[in-house]
Amino acid sequence: MTSDKETWDVVITPKRMWLGLNLKELRQYKDLITLMIRREFVSVYKQTIFGPLWFVFQPLMSTFLYMFVFGNIAQMGTDEIPQALFYFSGTMLWTFFATTLQKCSDTFINNAGLFGKVYFPRLTMPIAYVTNAFFTLLIQFAVMLVFYVYYLANGVQFSLSWWILTTPIYILQLALLGTGFGIMISALTTKYHDLRNLVSFGLSLLMYATPVVYPISSIPVRWKVLFQFNPVAPVIEMFRYSFFGKGSCNLKMWAYSLIVSVVVFLLGLMTFNHNEQTFVDVV
Amino acid sequence: MSTAVKVEHLSKEYRLGVIGNGSLWKDIQSWTAKLQGKPDPWTKINEESRIGKRERFWALKDINFEVQQGERLGIIGRNGAGKSTLLKILSQITAPTEGVVKMRGHVASLLEVGTGFHPEFTGRENIYLNGAILGMSKADIDRNFDEIVAFSEIEPEFIDTPVKRYSSGMYVRLAFAVAAHLNSEILIADEVLAVGDVKFQEKCLGKMKEVSEKQGRTVLFVSHNIGAVRQLCQTGALLDHGKLLMLDNVDKVADEYAKLIGQ
Missing domain, CATH: 3.40.50.300 (P-loop containing nucleotide triphosphate hydrolases)
Structure with a gap:
């Protein structure tokens, strides 16, 4: 039985790892990930009147609301981008980030029953949440293109820039930021349930510190320094610059935001890994 | 036949009672008080300091066994x-x-x-x-x-x-x-x-x-x-x-x- 020592498939020890992504294990559970994505996606519209229309309903309603409140009543500028496109693109990207963050931050609390009874890689859930948000974003992006073509047909000129090619990076960045912050907070909410309230409140505050309903160019110079710390701000600005050719293209801020995204994601992964093995005893 | 499960010196400890104060803000207050050497503001009267007090309970203690395939x-x-x-x-x-x-x-x-x-x-x-x-x-x-x-x-x-x-x-x-x-x-x-x-x-x-x-x-x-x-x-x-x-x-x-x- 000497050869026994090396051939164990599962070894359970009290040690907790900090940074490690067990990709091999996640691959084994790829069917589960697919099913979880489907479960998340379908549960949005099962037994509803509007069905899958819910995926575009929310950003459309927000867009109309913003056009009315910020565009007409408050008379805020949109960098000469058509209002509908300006608000829709902002809402769409912001919702992607915010939904990912919020869903991920509830990973342990919402799945406590499941996690307490069966083992599978806990990262399955955040992966399903972010992918699900991504599919929602794709649908909304298609709607944005419809608006886009509509304005083109009505003679609005857009100066597309080559930066449009980096769109996948913008999306990836938002995904990393949302997931990173989300799983970082999820580790804390198992112990402090009141953080959940803070998350939804904090997100709605942060939205107003992000150029969702106004362009960066309309901010007074003395407040601009605040925006330099917000890693989401340059992503939305860059996206609009790429597609509509208006607004700011500040590469320094974008580079900063890229670095922050990666760092936040890695930190999130560390806290998540550290927490997943014992959260059952704490939650 | 080979061994399928091998358990060596397995123990599991749980902490009893209320762990922490249940909210982040109170925990931060307790923790900063501890750093400054002050008494914990959330300690109840006639109770020892919450932090550092650890009542322990061994749900499992030193379990060893093997199960064959x-x-x-x-x-x-x-x-x-x-x-x-x-x-x-x-x-x-x-x-x-x-x-x-x-x-x-x-x-x-x-x-x-x-x-x-x-x-x-x-x-x-x-x-x-x-x-x-x-x-x-x-x-x-x-x-x-x-x-x-x-x-x-x-x-x-x-x-x-x-x-x-x-x-x-x-x-x-x-x-x-x-x-x-x-x-x-x-x-x-x-x-x-x-x-x-x-x-x-x-x-x-x-x-x-x-x-x-x-x-x-x-x-x-x-x-x-x-x-x-x-x-x-x-x-x-x-x-x-x-x-x-x-x-x-x-x-x-x-x-x-x-x-x-x-x-």
Whole structure:
């Protein structure tokens, strides 16, 4: 039985790892990930009147609301981008980030029953949440293109820039930021349930510190320094610059935001890994 | 025959009482007070400082045993003996405080019937979802699908109905049927037979015995139903107050357990 020592498939020890992504294990559970994505996606519209229309309903309603409140009543500028496109693109990207963050931050609390009874890689859930948000974003992006073509047909000129090619990076960045912050907070909410309230409140505050309903160019110079710390701000600005050719293209801020995204994601992964093995005893 | 599960010096400690103050803000206040050497502002009168006070409780203490491949081990003991904690550690749901567990083969644990069933999904969708949660691949489930439905005794016309419309018996039968068809080398089951009628319980026990004998799977089974344990298992482990009292032939262990309760 000497050869026994090396051939164990599962070894359970009290040690907790900090940074490690067990990709091999996640691959084994790829069917589960697919099913979880489907479960998340379908549960949005099962037994509803509007069905899958819910995926575009929310950003459309927000867009109309913003056009009315910020565009007409408050008379805020949109960098000469058509209002509908300006608000829709902002809402769409912001919702992607915010939904990912919020869903991920509830990973342990919402799945406590499941996690307490069966083992599978806990990262399955955040992966399903972010992918699900991504599919929602794709649908909304298609709607944005419809608006886009509509304005083109009505003679609005857009100066597309080559930066449009980096769109996948913008999306990836938002995904990393949302997931990173989300799983970082999820580790804390198992112990402090009141953080959940803070998350939804904090997100709605942060939205107003992000150029969702106004362009960066309309901010007074003395407040601009605040925006330099917000890693989401340059992503939305860059996206609009790429597609509509208006607004700011500040590469320094974008580079900063890229670095922050990666760092936040890695930190999130560390806290998540550290927490997943014992959260059952704490939650 | 090789060893399937090897447990060495396994211990699990839980902290008793209220841990922390329950809110981040209060914990920060307590913590900064401690740093400044001041008394904890959230300490109740006549109570020792909260932080640093650690009442401990060993749910499991220094457990050692081995299970051979194909063996069916029944774990018995009174309430609070540590049976469920042991299974939770073996299922990787919570980490041990000390010790090591080594296992050979894929582990499927069935600590609760129907874990991860989504009420809005149909029986068919839930078979796939539940199977995947328990670690089966889609191909595995495809292959076993008909057998699972047949085992669950659910009429084929119900399989595409959302499970929230199922009777509780149907729900349990379907859930167990999925678990019974797992292609895992080690099956861990905790009190899963407490549900379902007697006839279905018999069928489940028979199924577990069959997979163990024919396919050489290892079964770790926890139950308060000593009859079921005697029927299914060859060896028994008796736990009490977090310690392993006895590991022997199932009948001897069951007799010892009867004496323990009789006291």
